[in-house]
Amino acid sequence: MLEGKAIIVTGAGSGIGRASALAVAAAGAKVMVSDISQVTALETASQIRTAGGIAQIHCGDVSRSGFAEELVQATLAAFERLDGAHNNAGVETPIALITEIEEADFDRSMAVNLKAVWLAMRAQLRHMAKSGSGAIVNTASVGGLTAVPFNAGYSAAKHGVVGLSRTAAVEFAPMGIRVNALCPGLTRSGMTERLIQAAPEMIEAIMPPMKRMANPAEIAGTVVFLLSDQATYLTGQAVTVDGGATAI
Numbered sequence: 252m253l254e255g256k257a258i259i260v261t262g263a264g265s266g267i268g269r270a271s272a273l274a275v276a277a278a279g280a281k282v283m284v285s286d287i288s289q290v291t292a293l294e295t296a297s298q299i300r301t302a303g304g305i306a307q308i309h310c311g312d313v314s315r316s317g318f319a320e321e322l323v324q325a326t327l328a329a330f331e332r333l334d335g336a337h338n339n340a341g342v343e344t345p346i347a348l349i350t351e352i353e354e355a356d357f358d359r360s361m362a363v364n365l366k367a368v369w370l371a372m373r374a375q376l377r378h379m380a381k382s383g384s385g386a387i388v389n390t391a392s393v394g395g396l397t398a399v400p401f402n403a404g405y406s407a408a409k410h411g412v413v414g415l416s417r418t419a420a421v422e423f424a425p426m427g428i429r430v431n432a433l434c435p436g437l438t439r440s441g442m443t444e445r446l447i448q449a450a451p452e453m454i455e456a457i458m459p460p461m462k463r464m465a466n467p468a469e470i471a472g473t474v475v476f477l478l479s480d481q482a483t484y485l486t487g488q489a490v491t492v493d494g495g496a497t498a499i
């Protein structure tokens with residue numbers, strides 16, 4: 252579904268991002284694997300190559316000003332094109348009532364979960380606008396559509412990702428570029444493993460009607476579809492993959 256395309260995946264060293272990078276590569280794309288952790292990014296790239304795919308890595312902190320532009324340039328240097336991006340890197344915030352959140356934790360969620368998505372899209376859209384095509388998927392969350400009790404900074408940032416994605420979609424539709432937000436529900440990953448350790452009762456409380464978490468590969472299939480030419484009329488949406496959580 253993605254033959255001949257070159258696609259960036261951030262947060263690709265773990266969880267949803269790793270599954271996305273593997274699925275995007277299996278669908279025929281060349282993948283620029285990016286994460287703040289070089290060790291885990293190398294492992295993802297190694298898994299892609301072992302499976303017969305093509306991957307390069309370029310690592311860094313998505314919230315650092317200038318990184319997004321470097322990542323686009325590294326992708327163009329490696330693959331001579333940029334067709335799509337899955338802006339997926341994200342961090343959880345400590346569980347706390349709104350009145351108890353530390354300012355530094357709120358700021359970190361805004362920087363990594365929200366501002367970095369704008370920085371990434373700014374760099375990607377500038378390039379894609381010149382080529383007149385492209386598709387972007389930004390990982391938001393069901394927490395970008397509904398409340399996340401005890402995680403207000405996370406929920407606020409993810410609501411912001413939905414708004415950024417819709418706005419970018421409207422602004423860049425005339426240039427042939429599609430932008431969608433992806434809203435996963437509970438998914439097995441490093442993030443949820445840490446939440447299980449910190450507050451297992453919270454996981455139980457937010458279990459969807461399917462009564463299980465998604466495997467990351469179940470989220471990655473939708474990423475491949477959204478980045479592919481099967482989705483050429485699909486833009487500006489918050490696409491929910493959540494085991495029925497938001498149907499209640």
Ligand SMILES: NC(=O)c1ccc[n+]([C@@H]2O[C@H](COP(=O)([O-])OP(=O)(O)OC[C@H]3O[C@@H](n4cnc5c(N)ncnc54)[C@H](O)[C@@H]3O)[C@@H](O)[C@H]2O)c1
Nearest residue numbers: 262264265266267287312313340341392437438440441442
């Ligand atoms: N797991 C879930 O239930 C769930 C649900 C909805 C949305 N999400 C979102 O999915 C995305 C992926 O999360 P995950 O669940 O796979 O978690 P994860 O912790 O397994 O993976 C996140 C990856 O992002 C990387 N990362 C963190 N900060 C970074 C930074 N500043 N720069 C570059 N890379 C950075 C980490 O190193 C890690 O590899 C996140 O945006 C998260 O908010 C997760």
